[in-house]
Amino acid sequence: MLHLPLLTLWSKGNTPLPAFTCLMRRASNPHHCPILKRDLPTHSAAWKIKLQEVALPAEISVVSGSTSHEIERINAGDSATWEYTLVANSAGHFVAPSCRVTYQAESDADSVQETLSTTFSMPILSPSQKNIKMALSMGSYASLGTLNSVTDWRNAGITLLTFGSLVGTRVAYSRISQAAKDRRRRRAIEELQGKSD
Structure with missing residues (x-):
């Protein structure tokens, strides 16, 4: 499981709230669909927490789970x-939207607070891009970290091709x-043998 950076929830006045932080994680599964997890550790008790993703891009669709959740x-x-x-319909760069969280800091209904998480982004790779990335990581390991990008491998290939052609x-x-010298030597020997006869 890949842990992504800790996201802090902000109140509407742009001051960080002490009650929540929101941790987004992307987990891998057999179908290579990103699983987004929002962990909500609290520093103080919270009641009637409602979470709602603001919006997902059109290229992303939800496979399982829901973009809204309630915790008592x-x-x-x-x-x-x-x-x-989530599953991506095309390769590109996915930007996770803000998550809207409303909760009560106290058990009474008058203390409802609303926050938004920050956003994060992650690349969605096509199968060919994924294969290139895997080949680059193996190539980086094989070259002892010298060749890390497609450009590095291209330049190394050009250098080897130039050196090989030279x-x-x-x-x-x-x-x-050497063949020309051998021919001349044979002719000279034949001429010498022809004169001696």
């Missing part, structure tokens, strides 16, 4: 998790020169 109570120091699975040209030139 979270005690101080406890945490609750809300998760849903060596090949030198070897071909040497063989052609």
Whole structure:
């Protein structure tokens, strides 16, 4: 499971609220669909927590779970998790929207507070991009960290091709020169043998 950065919830006045932080995590599953988890650890007790994703991009659809959730109570120091699975219709860069959270800081109904989480983004890779990324990571390991990007591998390939062609040209030139010398030597020997007869 990949842990993404801790997201702090903000009140409408843009001051951080001490009651909640929101941790977004992306987990991998056999179908390679991102699973978004929102962990809600509290610093003080909260009642009647309602969570609602503001909006999802059109390219993203929910496979399982829901983009809204309600929790009756979270005690101080406890945490609750809300998760849903997304599937991308196309490759690109996914920006997770803000999550709207309303809760009561006290058990009475007059203390309803509303917050929004910050956003985070993650790349959605096509199968070919995923294969390239895996090949680059294996290539980086094989090259002891020297070649880390497609550009590095391209430049290394151009360098090796240039060096190989120079060596090949030198070897071909040497063989052609040696063959020409051998022909001249044979002719000279034939001429010497013809004069001695």
